[in-house]
Amino acid sequence: MKFELRHLEAFVAVAEELHFGRAAGRLHVAQPALSQQILRLESALGVDLLVRSKRRTGLSEAGRLFLAEARRTLSQARVAESVAERARRGELGRLRVGYHPTASSGPFLAALAAFEKVAPSVELSLHELAMGELGQPLHEDVVDVAFLSTLGQVHCGEPTLGVHVLATERFVVAVPPSHPLAAAEDVSLADLAGETLVMLGREVCVYWHDHLLAMAERGGFTPRTVRYAGELGALLTLVAAGLGIALVQESTRMLRADGLAFLGVPDADQPVVSAAMWRADDPSPVLARFLDLLT
Numbered sequence: 001m002k003f004e005l006r007h008l009e010a011f012v013a014v015a016e017e018l019h020f021g022r023a024a025g026r027l028h029v030a031q032p033a034l035s036q037q038i039l040r041l042e043s044a045l046g047v048d049l050l051v052r053s054k055r056r057t058g059l060s061e062a063g064r065l066f067l068a069e070a071r072r073t074l075s076q077a078r079v080a081e082s083v084a085e086r087a088r089r090g091e092l093g094r095l096r097v098g099y100h101p102t103a104s105s106g107p108f109l110a111a112l113a114a115f116e117k118v119a120p121s122v123e124l125s126l127h128e129l130a131m132g133e134l135g136q137p138l139h140e141d142v143v144d145v146a147f148l149s150t151l152g153q154v155h156c157g158e159p160t161l162g163v164h165v166l167a168t169e170r171f172v173v174a175v176p177p178s179h180p181l182a183a184a185e186d187v188s189l190a191d192l193a194g195e196t197l198v199m200l201g202r203e204v205c206v207y208w209h210d211h212l213l214a215m216a217e218r219g220g221f222t223p224r225t226v227r228y229a230g231e232l233g234a235l236l237t238l239v240a241a242g243l244g245i246a247l248v249q250e251s252t253r254m255l256r257a258d259g260l261a262f263l264g265v266p267d268a269d270q271p272v273v274s275a276a277m278w279r280a281d282d283p284s285p286v287l288a289r290f291l292d293l294l295t
Contacts, residue, residue, distance in 0.1 A: 002044035005077055008070040010037040011049060015067045018057050086121075090289030094123040098143035101128065101200060101231040102208050106251020107166035107274040108147045114293050122286055128231075130204075135161060138279050144287045145278045149249060151211045151270040162280045164295050169249045171268035174260050176242045186264035189219025196244035197223035198235050212247060215270045236260065249274070 013023040014034070024031040042049050049063035059067065086092040095115070099108055112124070127143050135158055137143045147166075173192065175182050181191065197216070202209040216223070227244050229235035232255065239246050240259035249272035253262050276294055278287060 003041050005074065007037050007041040007044075008074055010034055011041055011063075012067065012070050012074065014038060014050065014057065015059055015063060015070075018059075020057065088285055090122075090285035090287075091119050092121050093284070093286040094125065095145070095284075095286050095290055096125050096127060096143045098127045098129040098134065098137050098146035100130070100134065100146075100148045101204055102149040103147040103274055104232050104255075105149075105249060105274075106169070106254050109254060111147075111166065111276070111290075111294060115290050118293065119286070119289060134277060138277060144282065144284060145276055145290065147274070147276050149208075149272055149274045151208065151215070151272060160280055162278050162291075164276050164291070166274045166276060166294065167251070169251055169272045169274070171247050171265045171270070171272065172250050172252070172262045173265050174236060174239045174246045174248055174252065174262055176240055177259065177261055178242065179245070179261065181263060182261040184263050186266055188267050189216055189221040189265060192216075192221040192245060194224045195221070196225045196227060197221075198227045198229060198238045198244035198246045200232070200235060201228040201230060204230060211270060215268060216247065218269065219267050 010023070010027065010029075013026050014020060017023040017026065020031050020034060024034045027034065038050065045062075045066075047062045048060050049066055051058040051060050051063075083092060097112070115122070116124070127137070129137055129143070129146060134146045134148055138146055138161060173187060181187055199212060200208060213223075225244075227238060229238055232248070232252065235246055235248075236252070236255060238244060247265065247268065250262075251274075276291075278291065
């Protein structure tokens with residue numbers, strides 16, 4: 001381009017004031033410097049934008065038409081500057097959130113809700129992930145952050161990934177309101193002996209499936225039968241329909257309180273740990289803003 005935004009700003013000021021002295025004062029520049037900017041702009045365009053005389057300064061026909069476009073260009077430049085600044089602050093852009101079905105409850109939902117309040121203009125997309133592939137979508141730039149819940153401790157084992165524990169929760173048992181134990185505040189695992197257990201399928205997460213069953217059996221709860229669901233919402237629907245009970249993390253109450261009772265299980269000896277993972281070298285301002293809320 002043969003001219004810069006400062007030349008457009010100079011021209012618009014002169015065109016609106018129709019007086020070089022007033023325009024120079026408005027722009028806080030010397031009048032000779034302003035005159036030179038207008039001359040350079042006219043030279044670059046190959047046309048006179050102003051009609052000059054001893055008595056007045058006016059716009060030529062080309063100047064009148066050019067003024068509208070110059071104003072539009074300056075306005076768009078201000079918009080572009082604002083967009084860049086908001087992107088720098090993490091207020092604009094995108095955040096691709098991966099999550100495992102075991103993590104689709106309290107801490108995960110709270111993080112999304114908090115981020116929506118501080119960055120409502122960020123494009124947010126959700127991607128369900130398999131437990132064994134949480135690191136892969138991060139490394140392949142498919143997601144920016146991944147949420148998981150596991151039993152015991154979170155083991156990352158990859159120095160290129162950042163990890164932050166969001167919450168450590170106890171187990172509760174979800175039962176339909178008609179269940180004989182529904183009015184109890186707490187139950188033991190042994191109290192559940194002979195019940196049908198509804199749980200996430202082994203293909204969803206081998207570790208979660210096997211450790212949950214082992215914990216139940218240590219406490220004296222061997223399910224009569226096991227029914228499987230592919231995600232947490234379906235699991236709770238099966239329980240509400242009276243097709244079994246489920247051992248879930250305490251924050252699951254947030255997902256569905258209607259049609260279910262949640263009872264404490266003090267002897268469930270494995271805590272549920274919810275965590276977020278991300279690429280440690282990711283430069284995204286949006287991710288940085290999101291992580292600020294988490295950490």
